[in-house]
Amino acid sequence: MENLLRKGIREALISLYKSDVPDESIQLQKTRKEFSGDMTLVVFPLLKNSHRSPEQTANDIGEYLLGNLKSVSSFNVIKGFLNITVAPREWASRLQSIRVTRNWGFTEAGPEAEVIVIEYSSPNTNKPLHLGHIRNNLLGFSLSRLTAAAGKKVIRTNIVNDRGIHICKSMVAWKLFGNGETPENSRKKGDHLVGEYYVLFDRKYKEQVAGLEAAGSTPEEARENAPLMLAAREMLLRWEAGDAETLSLWKMMNSWVYAGFDVTYKALGVEFDRIYYESETYKTGRQLVLEALNSGLLFRKDDGSVWVDLTAEKLDQKLLLRSDGTAVYMTQDLGTAVLRYNDFSFNRHIYVVGNEQNYHFQVLALVLLRMGYQWARGLHHFSYGMVELPEGKMKSREGTVVDADDLITEMTDTARAMSQELGKLGGFTESEKEDIFRKIGLGALKYYILKVDPKKNMTFNPAESIDFNGNTGPFIQYTYTRIKSVLNKGMETGITPGEPLFDDVTPDPKEINIIKLLNDFPAVVSEAAEALSPSLIANYCYDLSREFNQFYHDLPILGEENREKRNFRLNLTEMTGIIIEKGLWLLGIEAPERM
């Protein structure tokens, strides 16, 4: 449609003014709602060619299009804007071609497809997932679907931070105070259980520090010499030395955590193709750093610590190995990146990590380049904003962290309560109902998070909770179930979307609005994949749902007397359902059949 108009406009310019213009000077856009018309040409850039006033120019082109293009039915000129109305029947045939295209902007990954590694989630094994992780997981998973839809070969990875002093703290606390508590005998979820010991460590440790300070130690001494801290340090040394008993405790507690994470991941509906563990990558990182040091790319300070000097890149010097030779965060990530490149030879590597680590990823790419890895140019930090509470940041100390499992349960509970209040879902078994409540609750949560521009910080108000009315996931899901309901009802009465014989159908304005949106979908998908922005998809789904609900309300679908018109509406309805389902799929939101 747009291309047709472009071609016509170019012909008009040649015929009227004997001059051709570059494509970007032909600014075609959708006509704003308050004006009549479908497409609008902004004529200001064309005045150089016409040497006439904006109104005259617009009028000239309008007349030409009306006379020469069958699909243009009328036009009007307001200031420098030429509003072109496309013949309604043109839209009807547009729906037909959308219907037969059948790929809706989704591209299959061919053998030559670009390989993209997406890392997301990246949990620590000493505490359960919270709201911040939810944003990470949802963004990462949706990005993986978006890039896959754009024809890339996507590998979803996770890096589990399973080593270090923080893990040892949980281990020490469990050993001292645990009395053999396990997820089985306590019926607690493994990650929560381990998290409790991490918190317990912190509490007991603070008591000890306070005790030492009362006995005359300086605060610094107290922090260093508290027995619990000494025990944790010793545990870390034993871990690094490969002590069998320590390793077996570590493996046992980590397995609890992983079992817990699996439950949360499953509830969120996210998946990974390959999981990396820092306990397996940090040694590679250290090796890389030592090799680079030998090649003179890095330098060693007097105390033995190894650094990279990035002052030439306007950054600081950055530590890569501690004076005792142990690895830091950066070292591990260097190792992980190289291992991944060896595994997948990726073209691009997207890290879904919060914006508090912008500096870290800037340095990571620079260091890899310094080491001679040209592929590091393909590293991309997908930096998203924090989730804040109305009072500010979530703080575990103040108990204001929103736990992921709790939130998921709460959302499902709310969906259940709301559904009962509305008196819905008669005739379903309990397990069917629960499945629907889960889809709705999760849909609300996911949409709430994904509709927001990823790079912005967002506010989550637990008291007001997440809405189920208005611009929400359930609204879109509801629209989808309405569509299903119409199609089912039609099928029962023998009315199904048949062959599209749309030649004689003149669509209503509301129908044209929907066709326009359906027509946009492929462009929205590729734009969202390009911009790595699930929020574009989310907002598109909302617009389409809104448009459909208005149409649904005002016009009969099954009740339409005219057979062709009814068939047309059914096809429109069916197509809308398909596109909404596709859009929700890109967001990782499930579409219930009924609700």
Add this chain to the structure above:
RNA sequence: GGUUCCGUAGCUCAGUUGGAUAGAGCAACAGCCUUCUAAGCUGUGGGUCGAGCGUUCGAGUCGCUCCGGAAUCACCA
């Protein structure tokens, strides 16, 4: 202090490569269920797009300077 990001209605957020009178939802108020699902639809009120200057025929959008907020600049991860 350096670097990066953000600032749009009372609240939560949209706003395509610069285009016309800046949009939704929530909250408030007023309507609409004998009808394909009312988790819906319709209407009313609500804005110096943080401030200023500049570029442009045209700026919420681009540039500069301020103001406000966040993150980061660890031998934490």
